Amino acid sequence: EPEVTQTPSHQVTQMGQEVILRCVPISNHLYFYWYRQILGQKVEFLVSFYNNEISEKSEIFDDQFSVERPDGSNFTLKIRSTKLEDSAMYFCASQKLAGGLRGDTQYFGPGTRLTVL
Amino acid sequence: SQKIEQNSEALNIQEGKTATLTCNYTNYSPAYLQWYRQDPGRGPVFLLLIRENEKEKRKERLKVTFDTTLKQSLFHITASQPADSATYLCALDAGDDKIIFGKGTRLHILP
Numbered sequence: 001e002p003e004v005t006q007t008p009s010h011q012v013t014q015m016g017q018e019v020i021l022r023c024v025p026i027s028n029h030l031y032f033y034w035y036r037q038i039l040g041q042k043v044e045f046l047v048s049f050y051n052n053e054i055s056e057k058s059e060i061f062d063d064q065f066s067v068e069r070p071d072g073s074n075f076t077l078k079i080r081s082t083k084l085e086d087s088a089m090y091f092c093a094s095q096k097l098a099g100g101l102r103g104d105t106q107y108f109g110p111g112t113r114l115t116v117l
Numbered sequence: 118s119q120k121i122e123q124n125s126e127a128l129n130i131q132e133g134k135t136a137t138l139t140c141n142y143t144n145y146s147p148a149y150l151q152w153y154r155q156d157p158g159r160g161p162v163f164l165l166l167i168r169e170n171e172k173e174k175r176k177e178r179l180k181v182t183f184d185t186t187l188k189q190s191l192f193h194i195t196a197s198q199p200a201d202s203a204t205y206l207c208a209l210d211a212g213d214d215k216i217i218f219g220k221g222t223r224l225h226i227l228p
Contacts, residue, residue, distance in 0.1 A: 004160075043161060043206065043218040056215045091160045106216075108160030 002026045004109035006092050012115045013082055021077045021112045023092030031095040032075045033106065034067065036060070036088040043091065049075065082116045089113050119144040119211055121219035129225045130197050138192040138222045140207030146185040147210040152192050155204045155221065164205075165192075197226045 005024045034046040047057040093106040124139035149168045153161035167174045167183045180193040207219040
């Protein structure tokens, strides 16, 4: 069964450094998402992406964050200058249908654990 | 803004019994509500979706209800098994392409 993959599984970085988290969504899916989960807390929506542009973003997704789909298969989340509080699990998700049928199943990847020192 | 509350942080249920988890929301009724399972260190796995015009949905041993008057969804696992032990997340439509998650309930099925 197709699945969402994410690399790396664990990323350790120094505060102030840039990180890029990578995701390969399921191939015929059209909507892509990034979420984060700080240890012991709830899953938080960051951003949704459709048709090569951001369709929705949360207040967490500030200017330090950006997303890109550089080559039609990868979907990346970049954090420009990491802060200690960016330490979390970051999940990518993809969804097949666009628009009309809202709430279609989102398939989550296994996550990248980001540790900022 | 919309808030979600899941009734307890942890719930212990004897194997074979029905586990019932609660999700309450505070504001407008969402177009849909979803339930996910999350195991430690893993991403959420979609289980069931119920829309605002549906009262109940079933899938194998799982049942979800949606009461827009009470602003509540109940998630039931019948004939529970130790393998059902996990954290169960409620998530709902927050408009457009955004969903918000509850903090989850950790379910322990005791053998």
